[in-house]
Amino acid sequence: MNKRIYLDHAATTKMSGQVLEYMMPYLRDEYGNPSSIYDIGSENKKALLSARKKIAEVLSCEPQNIYFTSGGTESDNWALVGTAESRAEMGKHLITTRMEHHAVLETCKYLESRGYDVTYLDVDELGMVRPEQIERALRPDTILVSIMTANNEIGTIQPIAQIGKILQGHKALFHTDAVQAFGQIPLAPKELGVDLLSASAHKFYGPKGIGFLYVGDGIRLPSFMHGGKQERGMRAGTENVAYIAGMGEAAKLAQETMQERTAQESQLRDYMIQRMEHEIPYCRLNGSRKSRLPGNVNMSFSFVDGETIVIMLDMEGICCSSGSACSAGQSSASHVLKSIHLPDDIAKGSLRFTLGDETTREDIDYAIEKIKEVIKKSRNMNPAYTAFVKRNQKQ
Numbered sequence: 493m494n495k496r497i498y499l500d501h502a503a504t505t506k507m508s509g510q511v512l513e514y515m516m517p518y519l520r521d522e523y524g525n526p527s528s529i530y531d532i533g534s535e536n537k538k539a540l541l542s543a544r545k546k547i548a549e550v551l552s553c554e555p556q557n558i559y560f561t562s563g564g565t566e567s568d569n570w571a572l573v574g575t576a577e578s579r580a581e582m583g584k585h586l587i588t589t590r591m592e593h594h595a596v597l598e599t600c601k602y603l604e605s606r607g608y609d610v611t612y613l614d615v616d617e618l619g620m621v622r623p624e625q626i627e628r629a630l631r632p633d634t635i636l637v638s639i640m641t642a643n644n645e646i647g648t649i650q651p652i653a654q655i656g657k658i659l660q661g662h663k664a665l666f667h668t669d670a671v672q673a674f675g676q677i678p679l680a681p682k683e684l685g686v687d688l689l690s691a692s693a694h695k696f697y698g699p700k701g702i703g704f705l706y707v708g709d710g711i712r713l714p715s716f717m718h719g720g721k722q723e724r725g726m727r728a729g730t731e732n733v734a735y736i737a738g739m740g741e742a743a744k745l746a747q748e749t750m751q752e753r754t755a756q757e758s759q760l761r762d763y764m765i766q767r768m769e770h771e772i773p774y775c776r777l778n779g780s781r782k783s784r785l786p787g788n789v790n791m792s793f794s795f796v797d798g799e800t801i802v803i804m805l806d807m808e809g810i811c812c813s814s815g816s817a818c819s820a821g822q823s824s825a826s827h828v829l830k831s832i833h834l835p836d837d838i839a840k841g842s843l844r845f846t847l848g849d850e851t852t853r854e855d856i857d858y859a860i861e862k863i864k865e866v867i868k869k870s871r872n873m874n875p876a877y878t879a880f881v882k883r884n885q886k887q
């Protein structure tokens with residue numbers, strides 16, 4: 493098989509072998525229903541408790557603050573719709589940013605269609621929202637502020653603790669979509685002043701289709717699913733035991749390896765950025781240099797089409813993305829790149845490379861050589877580029 497270099501860890505991660513091993517007994521032998529009182533049922537119940545505990549340890553919270561869901565999308569939907577429905581008497585105003593994931597933005601749109609009022613905050617050219625903006629947007633009828641911990645496309649990490657401080661003493665709940673941040677940066681919702689936090693196992697080397705919502709003490713959201721009394725009546729349906737067990741193990745591993753793994757990723761990230769900036773003309777880094785996820789490199793290259801480059805790199809065995817994986821296939825510039833005011837033609841030439849635990853320096857070196865090759869090839873086929881070069885030569 494040809495070489496494959498996977499640089500799309502923000503889209504999803506390869507499940508860890510240790511996690512798979514951990515899940516196997518629950519897929520094979522321990523098939524009981526955790527709600528049953530006989531032995532194989534209670535073994536499954538123990539697996540749920542253990543997973544809840546492992547996740548709670550990562551977040552420095554109590555196991556009862558963790559509710560299992562089918563992933564980041566469900567957690568975001570539940571946090572927003574649940575808060576809106578249960579607090580409608582107190583107000584109908586929500587605050588978010590223009591660069592949230594679609595799981596938040598589309599839910600906001602849905603809420604608008606149900607009579608809620610949503611303020612979409614602008615972000616600056618690095619993708620940062622300033623805490624003062626939230627202070628200014630807060631109203632007596634604001635019931636929820638939803639700001640992502642880190643952006644999935646450009647990797648910018650938001651000042652969550654400062655926002656949490658501003659919200660102290662205001663009745664609005666604070667939700668953060670930490671789908672990209674969990675396992676990448678330390679997160680302690682109580683310390684951060686966060687009431688609701690979404691995460692998804694497939695972003696931290698766990699299985700797909702499973703996630704959780706952290707719900708702060710004393711907050712009760714209406715159930716999103718109607719049925720049995722699972723998850724203390726907050727999320728009906730027989731639990732996905734094997735996947736929950738896998739997520740717990742993945743969370744534990746993410747915590748244990750965080751320091752070393754993210755130090756290595758940050759170093760490779762900076763190396764990759766530096767090489768591209770020095771070796772490829774007409775490119776620019778998107779997002780913050782300082783407040784950035786360890787493995788995120790997002791660059792815009794003038795005179796190329798990002799989607800075309802993704803396909804050309806795929807033929808060289810390199811997997812990356814030209815925008816958010818969830819919005820791939822759309823030909824227009826992503827809403828995130830629009831939100832940081834990148835001109836359309838530059839935004840369309842943007843590529844996201846996200847590194848992971850198995851990425852090596854050799855991978856980056858190989859990828860850079862291929863990126864240089866395909867960008868050069870693509871530019872040389874672009875009449876706008878050749879005209880630009882000719883004009884520059886004349887001057």
Ligand code: PLP
Binds near residue numbers: 502643671
């Ligand atoms: N939020 C963010 C920031 C994401 O990056 C994603 C997925 O890419 C989601 C939410 C949705 O998570 P899931 O794929 O688990 O539904």
